[in-house]
Amino acid sequence: MKKVFVKPVSLTGKQWHYCPGCGHGIIHRLVAECMDELDIREKTIGICPVGCGVLAYEYFNCDMLEAAHGRAPAVGTGLKRVLKDRIIFTYQGDGDLASIGMAEIVHAASRGEKISVFFINNTVYGMTGGQMAPTTLLGQVTTTSPYGRDKDREGYPIRIAEMLAPFEGTAYVSRVAINTPANVARAKKAVKKAFETQMQGLGFSLVEILSTCPTNWGMGPVEAMKWLESNMIPYYPLGDLKVKEG
Amino acid sequence: MAKVLMKGNEALGEGAVIAGCRYFFGYPITPQSEVAEYLARRLPQVEGVFLQAESELAAINMVYGGAAAGARVMTGSSGPGISLKQEGISFIAEAELPCVIANISRGGPGLGGIQPAQSDYFQACKGGGHGDYHLMVLAPSSVQEMMDFALLAFDLADKYRTPVMIMSEGMLGQMMEPVEVREPVTEQYAKPWATNGCAGRKPNIVNTLHLGVEELEERNRHLFRKYAEIQAREKRAETMLTKDAELVVVAFGLLSRVVKKAVIEARKKGIKVGLVRPVTLWPFPDEHIRECLETAKMFLSIEINMGQMIEDVRLAVNGQAPVEFYGRIGVVPSPREVEEAIMAAAEKGGLV
Amino acid sequence: MEKQILVAGFGGQGVLSTGLFLAYAAMAEGKNISYVPSYGAEMRGGTANCIVTISDDEISSPLTDTPMQAIIFNRPSLDRFEDSIQPGGVLVINSSLVDRAPRRQDLEVMQLPLTELAEESGAPGSANMIVLGAYIAHTGIVNIDYVLNSFANIFKGKRSHTIEQNRKAFLVGVEYARTRWHRS
Ligand SMILES: Cc1ncc(C[n+]2csc(CCOP(=O)(O)OP(=O)(O)O)c2C)c(N)n1
Ligand code: SF4
Ligand SMILES: [Mg+2]
Numbered sequence: 065m066k067k068v069f070v071k072p073v074s075l076t077g078k079q080w081h082y083c084p085g086c087g088h089g090i091i092h093r094l095v096a097e098c099m100d101e102l103d104i105r106e107k108t109i110g111i112c113p114v115g116c117g118v119l120a121y122e123y124f125n126c127d128m129l130e131a132a133h134g135r136a137p138a139v140g141t142g143l144k145r146v147l148k149d150r151i152i153f154t155y156q157g158d159g160d161l162a163s164i165g166m167a168e169i170v171h172a173a174s175r176g177e178k179i180s181v182f183f184i185n186n187t188v189y190g191m192t193g194g195q196m197a198p199t200t201l202l203g204q205v206t207t208t209s210p211y212g213r214d215k216d217r218e219g220y221p222i223r224i225a226e227m228l229a230p231f232e233g234t235a236y237v238s239r240v241a242i243n244t245p246a247n248v249a250r251a252k253k254a255v256k257k258a259f260e261t262q263m264q265g266l267g268f269s270l271v272e273i274l275s276t277c278p279t280n281w282g283m284g285p286v287e288a289m290k291w292l293e294s295n296m297i298p299y300y301p302l303g304d305l306k307v308k309e310g
Numbered sequence: 311m312a313k314v315l316m317k318g319n320e321a322l323g324e325g326a327v328i329a330g331c332r333y334f335f336g337y338p339i340t341p342q343s344e345v346a347e348y349l350a351r352r353l354p355q356v357e358g359v360f361l362q363a364e365s366e367l368a369a370i371n372m373v374y375g376g377a378a379a380g381a382r383v384m385t386g387s388s389g390p391g392i393s394l395k396q397e398g399i400s401f402i403a404e405a406e407l408p409c410v411i412a413n414i415s416r417g418g419p420g421l422g423g424i425q426p427a428q429s430d431y432f433q434a435c436k437g438g439g440h441g442d443y444h445l446m447v448l449a450p451s452s453v454q455e456m457m458d459f460a461l462l463a464f465d466l467a468d469k470y471r472t473p474v475m476i477m478s479e480g481m482l483g484q485m486m487e488p489v490e491v492r493e494p495v496t497e498q499y500a501k502p503w504a505t506n507g508c509a510g511r512k513p514n515i516v517n518t519l520h521l522g523v524e525e526l527e528e529r530n531r532h533l534f535r536k537y538a539e540i541q542a543r544e545k546r547a548e549t550m551l552t553k554d555a556e557l558v559v560v561a562f563g564l565l566s567r568v569v570k571k572a573v574i575e576a577r578k579k580g581i582k583v584g585l586v587r588p589v590t591l592w593p594f595p596d597e598h599i600r601e602c603l604e605t606a607k608m609f610l611s612i613e614i615n616m617g618q619m620i621e622d623v624r625l626a627v628n629g630q631a632p633v634e635f636y637g638r639i640g641v642v643p644s645p646r647e648v649e650e651a652i653m654a655a656a657e658k659g660g661l662v
Numbered sequence: 663m664e665k666q667i668l669v670a671g672f673g674g675q676g677v678l679s680t681g682l683f684l685a686y687a688a689m690a691e692g693k694n695i696s697y698v699p700s701y702g703a704e705m706r707g708g709t710a711n712c713i714v715t716i717s718d719d720e721i722s723s724p725l726t727d728t729p730m731q732a733i734i735f736n737r738p739s740l741d742r743f744e745d746s747i748q749p750g751g752v753l754v755i756n757s758s759l760v761d762r763a764p765r766r767q768d769l770e771v772m773q774l775p776l777t778e779l780a781e782e783s784g785a786p787g788s789a790n791m792i793v794l795g796a797y798i799a800h801t802g803i804v805n806i807d808y809v810l811n812s813f814a815n816i817f818k819g820k821r822s823h824t825i826e827q828n829r830k831a832f833l834v835g836v837e838y839a840r841t842r843w844h845r846s
Contacts, residue, residue, distance in 0.1 A: 105508070106507055106508050106509035106510075107507040107509065108507070109379075109505050109506070109507065111375075118519060119519070121515045121517055124513075125513055126507075126508055126513050127505035127506065127507060127508050127513050127514045127515070128505065128513065128514075128515050128516070128517075129374075129375070129378050129505055129515070129516040129517070130515075130516065130517040130518060130519055131371065131374070131401075132371065132374075132397050132398060132401050135367065135368070135371035135374075135397075135398070138363065138367070138368040138369075138371035138372045138374075138375070139371045139372070139374050139375035139378075140375060141335075141361070141363075141368075141372050141375060142333070142335060142371065142372035142373060142374060142375025142376035142377070142378075142379065142383065143375035143376065143378065143379045143505070144375075145333060145359045145361060145372070145375075145376060146333060146359075146375075146376045146379035146380070146381040146383075147379045147506055147507070150506065150507050167364050167365055167367070167368065168364070168367075168368050168371070170364075171363070171364035171368065313689070315685065315686060315689055315695075315697075341701060424701070453696075480701070481698065481701075481725075484698070484699055484701045485696060485697060485698040485699065485724060486682070486685065486696070486697040486698075486699075487695065487696045487697070487721075487724070488689055488694070488695065564724075564725075567721075567722050567723050567724065568722075568723040568725055570722040570723065571722040571723035572723075574722065642725055644723075644725060644726055644727035644728070645722075645723045645725070645726060646726075646727060646728060647727070
C-alpha cells in the first residue's frame with residue numbers, strides 16, 4: 065500500500081509551535097520534501113529568521129543557524145563563501161526580509177549570492193503580535209496601523225519579487241501561494257527550482273510565498289486562505305518573474 | 311629572516327593570512343581601510359575571499375556565517391562601524407563562534423574624528439552589545455605586534471571559541487616599522503560543532519535563542535565558566551621598572567611606548583616610576599597591577615580618552631593606593647607631555 | 663643613539679616618500695627604525711608630515727614633538743615646527759618655498775633652493791631625492807655609500823630608468839651639500 069503522508073526525512077518531526085492554520089508549517093514541509101527529493105539534506109545548511117520561523121532549527125533535520133533579525137542573507141553569504149559546494153537557504157518573514165533586513169537581501173541578490181531564499185509574506189509581523197509589515201496591504205488594519213494602512217501615512221506595500229527580479233544577480237525569482245492544493249503544488253515546484261538553481265550555480269534564487277497569519281489577521285484558517293486569495297493575490301500576482309536557465 | 315618594512319594595518323592583514331584566515335568581510339572606514347585593501351589584494355592570491363559587505367552590520371553577520379562554517383574569519387572597522395557590529399558580536403559571543411575583529415580606533419562619540427584614540431575601551435571590554443558576554447581584547451603596541459597578535463588572536467579565538475578583538479590606535483595602523491614575517495600557522499583546531507553539512511552525523515545547530523528560563527541562565531553560566539578559565543590563563547601584561555616603583559603608570563597600545571620613554575626620562579630625574587602595559591585589555595591583567603602594591607604608593611592611568619581603563623586599574627588596586635588619571639583625546643601625547651604628567655603626579659603624591 | 667627626524671611640507675611634494683626613503687636606508691644599514699606619517703585631520707589643508715626614528719637600540723616612542731632634525735619643504739611648515747626642534751638640532755630648509763630666515767639661533771640651518779636645483783637637474787619631480795642627498799651627505803645619519811648601493815633595493819619593483827633618475831637627483835643633492843654647506 066502506498067503511504068500518502070510520510071514525514072520527510074528532512075524534518076525532525078518535532079511538534080510545530082505554530083498556531084493552527086498557520087502557513088509556516090505547510091511551507092516547512094514543502095522545503096523539506098524538496099530537500100528529500102533532491103537528496104541534499106546532508107549538505108544543506110539552513111538559516112532561521114527572527115520571526116515566527118525563529119525555531120525552524122528545531123524542525124529542519126539538517127545543519128541550522130539562527131541569525132539576527134534580518135541578517136540571514138549576510139550569514140548565508142558568509143557560509144556559502146566558505147562552503148562553496150554546500151546548499152544554503154534562508155527562511156525569512158516579511159518584517160525580517162523586507163524591513164530590517166532590506167539591505168542584506170538587496171545586496172545578496174545583487175551580488176548573485178548562490179543561496180536560496182524562502183520569503184514568507186504574511187503581511188504582518190506575526191511573532192510580535194501583528195504589527196504592520198512593509199507588505200501590509202493598503203487599508204489593512206494591524207496593531208500599528210489601526211486605521212488601516214494609508215498610502216499617505218504609511219506608504220505603499222513593497223513587492224519584493226518584482227523588485228529583485230530585474231537584478232542581474234538573481235537567477236530565479238518566483239511568487240507562489242499556499243491557499244489551494246494546486247497552488248501548494250506550484251509552490252513546491254518553485255522551491256525545488258530555487259534549490260536546483262543554486263545547485264547549478266546559476267545565481268541567487270528567491271521564492272516569495274504568500275502565506276497566512278490567521279492569529280493576527282483575526283480569522284479562522286479557512287477564512288484566512290480566502291482572504292489571501294481575494295486580497296493578497298491581486299496585489300501580489302503569482303508566477304515566475306525571472307528564470308535563468310543553465 | 312630579513313625584516314620587511316610594513317604598515318601596521320598591512321602587518322595585521324598579513325598576520326591574518328599567516329594565521330590561516332582566508333575570509334575577510336568588511337566595510338570601508340578610516341583609519342581601518344588599509345586592512346581591507348591589503349586583504350582585498352592578498353586573499354585572492356591564497357584562494358581566499360575578500361568581500362566588501364554593504365554595511366558593517368552585514369559584514370559581521372557574514373563573519374557569523376563564515377565562522378559557523380568552521381573557517382578562520384575576520385572583519386575590521388573603526389568607531390561607528392564597530393558600533394554597528396555590536397549586534398552581531400553579541401550573537402557571535404553567545405553562539406561561541408571563533409573570529410577576529412580588528413578595531414583600528416578613532417575618536418568618538420558620533421562620527422568623532424579619525425585621529426588616534428582609545429575611547430572604545432569600555433565598548434570593547436565591558437560588553438558593547440547586549441547581554442552578559444566578553445570579548446577577548448588584545449592591544450598591540452608595535453607593527454610587529456600587529457602581525458603577531460593576529461596569530462595570537464586566531465589561536466585564542468579557536469581555543470576558547472570566542473570572538474577576539476584586536477584594538478589599536480589608528481596611528482599604529484598607519485605607521486611603518488620593520489617586521490619579522492612569521493611562519494604560516496598550520497595547526498588547525500577540530501571544529502565538530504561547525505554547520506557544514508550533516509553527512510554522517512547528527513545535524514549541528516548554531517543558535518542564540520534560549521527561551522527557557524533555566525536554559526538561558528545555564529547558557530550564561532556556561533559562558534562565564536569559560537570566561538573564568540580565560541581570566542585564569544590568559545591575562546597578559548608587560549611590566550617595566552616596577553620592582554621598586556613608587557609610582558606605577560598604566561598605559562596600553564602605542565601610547566604605552568610613549569609612556570615607556572617618559573618613564574625612562576623621569577627615572578633619570580630620580581622618580582621611582584614604572585610601567586604596567588596591559589597586553590590583554592580583557593581579561594584585564596589586574597594581578598600584574600596588584601603585584602606592584604608592594605612598593606607602589608600611587609598609580610597613574612594614562613589613556614587617549616576621558617578615563618576608561620582607570621576604572622579597571624582602580625578595581626585592581628582596590629582602594630589600597632590613589633589612582634590618578636592623565637588623558638588626551640585624538641592625540642597621542644608626546645613623551646615630554648607624558649613626562650610632565652608623571653612629574654605632576656609624583657609631586658602630588660609626595661614622591662619627588 | 664636615537665635620532666628623530668621630522669619631514670614636513672605640502673602633500674604632493676614627496677614629503678612622505680622622503681621620510682620613507684630615509685627609513686628604508688637606515689633599515690638597510692641594520693638600524694631600528696619607525697616611520698609615522700601624519701594622517702586624517704592633520705592632512706587637511708594639504709599639509710603632510712612624518713616622523714622617522716632611527717636608533718641603534720629598540721625604539722620606545724616612535725612619536726615626538728621635539729625632533730632633533732627637520733627637513734622643511736615650505737613656509738607653513740617652518741612656521742608650525744620651527745620652535746619644536748631641539749636646541750642644537752639640524753634644520754634643512756627648501757629656500758625656494760620658504761621666504762623668511764628662521765628665527766632660531768641655536769640650530770644648524772641648512773638651506774637649498776630645491777625647485778631650481780630640480781629644474782636644473784632636468785628632473786623637476788625629484789626634489790625629495792635632492793634634499794635627501796644633501797641631508798644625508800651633510801649629517802651622515804646613514805652611510806652614504808651604503809645608501810647609494812641600496813638604491814635598487816629601496817626602489818624594488820620600480821623601473822631601472824626611475825631608479826637611475828632618483829640616484830642622479832640624489833647625487834645632485836650630495837654635490838650641493840659638499841660644495842655649498844660647511845660644517846659649522
Ligand atoms: C533587532 C530586533 N528588532 C526587533 C525584534 C523583535 N522582532 C521579533 S520578530 C519581529 C517581526 C517578525 O515579523 P516577520 O519577519 O514578518 O515574521 P513572521 O513572524 O510574520 O513570520 C520583530 C520585530 C528583534 N528580535 N530584533
Ligand atoms: S502568529 Fe501568525 S505567523 Fe506566527 S505562528 Fe501564529 S499564525 Fe503563524
Ligand atoms: Mg510576517
